[in-house]
Amino acid sequence: MKTLISSALPNSIPFSDASFTGTAKRRRQTFTTTSPLTVIRQPRKPTPTQTTASSNIQRQNPSLHEKIFKPLHDLISNFANNNLPPHLDPNHILSGNFSPADELPPTACEVEKGPLPPCLDGAYIQNGPNPQFTPLPPYYYTDGDGMLHSIKISGGGATFCSRYVKTFKYKTERDLGYPVLPNPVAFFISNLRASMLLAAARVMSFQFNPFADGIGTANTSVALIGGRLLALVETDLPYEIRITPDGDITTVGRHHFVGRSGEGGGERFLTMTAHPKTDPDTGETFAFRYFVTPPFLTFFRLDSDGTKHADVGIFSMKAASLVHDFAITKNFTVFPDPQIVIDPLRIMRGKPIMGADFEKTPRLAVIPRYAVDEREMYWMEAPGLNIVHTVNAWEEDGGAKIVVVASNVLCVDHALDDLDQINLEKIVIDAAAKKIVGRYRVSGRNLDFGAINSLYSGKKNRYVYAAVVEGMPKMVGLVKLDLSLSEDCTVASRMYEPGCYGSEPVFVAREGAEEEDDGYLVAYVSNEKTEESHFVVMDAKSPTLETVAAVKLPRRVPQGFHSIFVKQSELKM
């Protein structure tokens, strides 16, 4: 590995999935006029059925609140687009394949190229933002209501379905017929605006209680934890979902993990990362949350049945920062501490609550994954390392070294309007010296959304599959990387046709596979011009990641964030 990265790397910025902001200029160039794909729905009056649906807002005094707040909402709607930067303007963001789609009930699909491999008996599910109504500005593209797009495969046939995650936010706004809850990421990265004051007034007048019900969109990822399928966003608790036998997607409800009596688990908490890590050998899941009050970072784990253990507060973290992802090995957990800070007091200085702190040096921390407190945790400075997503981590030399593979976003000063540089790095930690001793770029391309054979999670693995990103989060192709190589690790690649963009790839092992890369990469690929989408199955061993099967989907799949493949045997019916 000759490409040692110096400590003089440019500063970087991660923004959760909000980091993928670099499309702003490019999207403006591409969609300066009204796109035929732009189908944002305007506020509508609730139907009698919707009005009777349960949400706290309806059980309180909606008429009084709405007599006061609706005129203010309408007033702000008429003027709020003035002087908005493109990355906070919903009319700009929600165009092309970022424009929202309606729900679609289970619909049989045509298998254009087949047969579908038997190991794909299950469901591929993409999560992503899909605002129910035209959002009140400022709006960031990660703020939309979570919509799940599932293709359920059984007996060689395929059924596609799109459903919103029925969050408190979704149901409240559906009942009222227009958006009332704040756009959380835009709220954090904007200067103070009228819509934010209106949202604060709704909370202070007890129209809704974000601490009791959450305001999350459940729009980032899907995870299988303790037998439950969960839709996650890091600003709220997960929502449990189910895939029904006919391929429909239902929302069970907001999920609180419960602890065993006397072990301190089960305490009420408000948020959870959208990137929990499950050990394939033990079935345990490790997770965390960050918050704007101490402890700014909290670590916890769940047994294989989803039972929660006691929180481990990380009080050595002296301020909140945007920790979007982390990594586990067999014995350790690795946390990034990026330069993006979250401090409500910044607004007193005329700055957004969340933003880059150029005086801060990014860090990594290591803590035993079964730690009950932070006494054995150590921090290491990592200039220029602002991790967005981790791909995997493992121990070498009997635990003397810890290796992390992760994506690092560059150009912190242009993060909101021109973020086009993101590298995949291999980071080596000397556990005895408690320092980072090596950083290596594994490819010269812009790569993120890395996937591996999940059986190797937390263990040394050789192959990584990653999306080639161009104006994130548009994924224009895929690469296969061999981490055993010392130069550019790319051993296979495939670029989609012009105008076509993929969803996050997932690796599915072939039945009976013995080699790490014996299996398939699956993803949705959407043509932005024709509005056609396909579910594509690629041979992970092929140097061109050749398509071996393809399913024509009944309609366009909007650009989303993270995906999962769940086997039929793991789907709770």
Ligand SMILES: [Fe+2]
């Ligand atoms: Fe993410």
